[in-house]
Every structure is written in C-alpha cells, then in structure tokens.
Amino acid sequence: HGNxxxxxxxxxxxxxxxxxxxxxxxxxPLFVYDEQWIREKCxxxxxxxxxxxxxxxxxxxxxxxxxxxxxxxxxEEGLSLxxxxxxELFTALKAGFPAERIHFxxxxxxxxxxxxxxxxxxxxxxxxxxxxxxxxxxxxKEKDVKVNILLRLTPxxxxxxxxxxxxGQDDSKFGFSVTKGQAQEALIKALKMDHFExxxxxxxxxxxxxxxxxxxxxxxxxxDFLLAIRAETxxxxxxxxxxxxxxxxxxxxxxxxxxxxxxxxITNAVKTRFxxxxxxxxxxxxxxxxxxVGDAGTTLYTIGSIKEIPGIRKYVSVDGGMxxxxxxxxxxxxYEAMLANRxxxxxxxxxxxxxxxxxSGDMLIWDITLPEVxxxxxxxxxxxxxxxxxxxxxxxxLTRPAIVFVKNGQANVxxxxxTYEDLIKRDRIPQxxxxxx
Ligand code: LLP
Numbered sequence: 347h348g349n350x351x352x353x354x355x356x357x358x359x360x361x362x363x364x365x366x367x368x369x370x371x372x373x374x375p376l377f378v379y380d381e382q383w384i385r386e387k388c389x390x391x392x393x394x395x396x397x398x399x400x401x402x403x404x405x406x407x408x409x410x411x412x413x414x415x416x417x418x419x420x421x422e423e424g425l426s427l428x429x430x431x432x433x434e435l436f437t438a439l440k441a442g443f444p445a446e447r448i449h450f451x452x453x454x455x456x457x458x459x460x461x462x463x464x465x466x467x468x469x470x471x472x473x474x475x476x477x478x479x480x481x482x483x484x485x486x487k488e489k490d491v492k493v494n495i496l497l498r499l500t501p502x503x504x505x506x507x508x509x510x511x512x513x514g515q516d517d518s519k520f521g522f523s524v525t526k527g528q529a530q531e532a533l534i535k536a537l538k539m540d541h542f543e544x545x546x547x548x549x550x551x552x553x554x555x556x557x558x559x560x561x562x563x564x565x566x567x568x569x570d571f572l573l574a575i576r577a578e579t580x581x582x583x584x585x586x587x588x589x590x591x592x593x594x595x596x597x598x599x600x601x602x603x604x605x606x607x608x609x610x611x612i613t614n615a616v617k618t619r620f621x622x623x624x625x626x627x628x629x630x631x632x633x634x635x636x637x638x639v640g641d642a643g644t645t646l647y648t649i650g651s652i653k654e655i656p657g658i659r660k661y662v663s664v665d666g667g668m669x670x671x672x673x674x675x676x677x678x679x680x681y682e683a684m685l686a687n688r689x690x691x692x693x694x695x696x697x698x699x700x701x702x703x704x705x706s707g708d709m710l711i712w713d714i715t716l717p718e719v720x721x722x723x724x725x726x727x728x729x730x731x732x733x734x735x736x737x738x739x740x741x742x743x744l745t746r747p748a749i750v751f752v753k754n755g756q757a758n759v760x761x762x763x764x765t766y767e768d769l770i771k772r773d774r775i776p777q778x779x780x781x782x783x
Contacts, residue, residue, distance in 0.1 A: 348383030358686040361752030375666035381753040383642040388423035390605035398613040407635030410732040415760035417441035432459040486541035501567040550589025558611040565615040587631035594640040636732035643731020667701015686726040691717030
C-alpha cells in the first residue's frame with residue numbers, strides 16, 4: 347500500500363527511504379509514517395465530497411494520531427480537526443491549527459477545557475450530555491459570547507465491530523439517546539439557550555466499519571428525529587455530522603471501502619430523504635481518524651531473543667510491544683508483518699511475535715510465517731498508524747518510540763524518542779526521604 351516497495355537490496359522501502367537505514371539511524375522501535383499517503387487519504391475524502399455537491403467539512407479525528415506535525419499536515423490539506431481533550435486542543439493551537447476549524451468532543455469536558463476552547467474561539471462544541479449543556483451555556487454567558495454547538499446523539503444503531511469501539515447503541519456513555527427521548531428534550535432546550543448557535547446534530551456509530559448500512563440507518567433515524575423536531579419547533583438544522591469509523595485493511599480478511607464508496611451512500615441517503623421532505627440540505631461533516639493515518643504508519647522493531655518450544659511454538663521477541671501497540675492485547679487486533687531487511691527471502695518460519703513487557707498477553711502477532719528469523723533482523727509491522735502511538739504508554743518504564751515522516755526519500759523526525767531522563771522528569775522525592783539513607 348501507499349508509497350512502499352521492496353528495493354534492489356531486498357529491503358522494505360517507504361516513501362523512498364530504506365527502512366533498515368531508518369532503523370539504524372533513528373533506533374527502534376520506530377514509527378515510520380508515509381506522509382504522501384496520509385495526504386492522499388485526506389484528499390480522497392475531499393474529492394469524494396466534491397463529487398456530491400454537498401457543502402462539507404472533513405474533520406480529522408486527532409485521537410487516532412496526534413502530533414504537531416500531523417496538525418500542520420491536516421491544516422495544509424484544508425481539513426478540520428476533531429479534538430477530545432485540553433491536551434489535544436493545546437497541541438493543535440500550539441501547532442497553529444486554525445481555531446475556527448476545531449471541533450471539541452468528549453463526554454466529560456472540564457470547566458478548564460471548556461473555557462480554554464471558548465477563549466480560543468474554536469469552531470464548534472459537540473455537546474454530549476445535559477450536564478455539559480448547562481455548564482457550557484453558563485460559561486458562554488459569563489464570557490458573554492455565543493458558541494456554536496452540535497448535539498451528540500446516539501441513534502440506536504450498533505455497528506458491527508468490537509464491543510469496546512462501537513458507540514451508536516442506546517446503552518452507551520456517549521450522547522443523547524434518540525429512542526429514549528433525551529435527544530428531543532436536549533435539542534428543544536438548547537434552542538432556547540441564548541448563548542448557543544445550534545448548528546445541528548452529530549452521531550458516531552463506531553469504528554473500523556466495513557459497510558454503509560449502519561450509516562444509512564443512522565441517517566434514517568436522525569431524519570425522522572429532525573422531522574419531528576421541525577413539526578414541533580420549526581427548527582431546521584444546518585449541519586449533520588455523521589462521525590468517523592471508516593475501516594482500513596489490517597490483514598487480508600479486512601475489506602474496507604474507498605472514501606467515495608463510504609461517502610456516496612451517505613450523501614445519497616441524505617439527499618433522497620431530505621428532498622422528499624422538502625427539508626433544506628444540510629452541510630455534511632465527517633470525522634475519520636483511523637482511515638486517514640492507519641495504513642500510513644509502520645512500526646520497525648529489532649528482533650532479539652528467540653525461544654523455540656519444540657512441537658509447540660517459536661516466540662520471537664521484539665524491542666517494543668504493548669507499550670507502542672496495545673491493540674492486540676486490548677482488542678485481539680490482527681496485524682501483518684515482514685522482515686524489512688530480507689523481504690524477498692523464502693518464508694518458511696512459523697513464529698509468534700512477542701513484545702518485551704512483563705505480561706503474557708504482550709503478544710503482537712500470533713502465528714505468522716516469516717523468513718527464518720535471526721536476532722538483529724528488522725521486523726516491520728504494517729498499518730500501525732492509528733491508535734498505536736496515540737495509546738502508547740510507559741509500562742515497565744519503556745520509553746516511547748520516535749516518529750519519522752518519510753516522503754520522496756527524505757525522513758524527518760516529528761517526535762523524538764523518549765529518554766530515561768524524560769521518564770523521571772516529573773518524579774519528586776520528598777525531603778524526608780532525601781535525608782534518610
Ligand atoms: N468521532 C468520534 C466521536 C469518535 O469517537 C471517533 C473514535 C472518531 C470520530 C474516529 O473514528 P475512526 O475514524 O478513527 O474509526 N482505540 C480504538 C478506536 C477508538 C475509537 C474512538 N472513537 C482502536 O484502536 O481501535
């Protein structure tokens with residue numbers, strides 16, 4: 347995928363850079379992002395919308411992978427940005443991301459986070475619950491400003507995906523339930539609040555979705571809801587945000603659609619339904635995260651210990667693991683990998699790839715056939731660009747990897763490798779303990 351190939355030395359090359367050289371120069375584990383491929387993913391969504399005639403915003407869901415360089419890239423591509431915390435908002439603002447294109451999500455935004463976002467004049471708050479509706483309104487009133495909001499609704503649709511990453515069903519911590527009447531109550535309430543400009547509604551049905559039926563079902567439920575609201579209040583929305591969740595190909599079993607194949611059925615459903623009801627066509631906003639960065643990221647590891655249990659299994663350990671990719675342990679996610687330094691060698695070694703953390707569940711891949719592995723080989727695990735670094739942690743006090751963006755044979759570090767000093771930077775030893783032996 348993307349701009350990768352096997353070069354003349356039989357090594358994996360990404361964005362014109364030899365990954366074995368990258369591993370030598372920057373160390374491992376190393377996240378390598380194919381910059382041009384991320385840009386092409388952004389453009390595919392823009393293009394898909396351009397063909398529909400709808401007014402739209404494509405907001406990159408920064409939770410999938412957030413660094414200042416990524417913010418710059420997203421800004422350059424003309425996308426908006428979805429943030430879910432003060433930390434993501436701070437990073438976006440520091441990177442110079444245009445505040446009016448920032449959307450703020452989350453089911454428990456703090457007073458401090460809301461004030462920070464109001465002061466920065468962000469484009470839109472996605473209000474999740476009654477508590478936030480009152481809190482945000484009180485803060486806007488205090489500051490005497492009017493803020494744009496969307497209400498996050500749960501349309502009662504459950505996407506066919508892992509339980510932990512499916513969010514559109516009624517029994518969810520997110521949003522106002524449509525079927526339980528809370529959405530109606532919230533919208534009618536919000537419309538009466540002076541310091542809100544109610545742009546519209548939002549729904550996100552889940553993540554790593556391969557079909558469009560869930561999105562179309564959400565459009566149906568939400569349009570029924572909007573028609574009922576119009577009958578009652580006369581309100582017609584201007585923005586319909588359908589969230590993210592578009593899938594990617596981690597392994598051969600995954601069959602994702604193209605940006606166009608995801609978007610066209612959604613916009614067609616909106617057009618058909620709204621036109622039939624004589625309802626003005628809204629702007630359509632979406633929030634892809636994984637599908638922008640997921641298959642643009644590759645993790646390089648160095649292979650170390652190899653343990654063969656005769657007749658049972660061969661464990662091959664790498665110098666990272668659940669600290670840089672917790673997804674296999676958390677969701678039983680599957681990944682593919684290759685030997686980056688001997689990509690053309692015959693594959694005849696059935697192995698399982700283990701991380702180096704003190705936990706049996708720290709396995710990256712069960713049962714994969716590689717060329718016969720040796721300590722010192724470079725292993726490339728593909729499609730690690732989304733929710734890998736984003737969920738990286740310091741378990742066992744492992745340092746988080748460096749990240750490079752590669753493009754046209756050039757590599758640029760966008761996040762430095764964490765150091766041991768970084769690990770203890772915020773540690774403090776109480777005076778009394780300092781004095782003791
Ligand atoms: N919008 C909202 C409101 C969301 O909650 C999410 C993801 C997105 C957009 C972006 O979804 P995407 O296009 O990336 O699927 N850690 C999990 C994924 C959690 C997704 C959380 N919300 C994983 O590693 O699979």
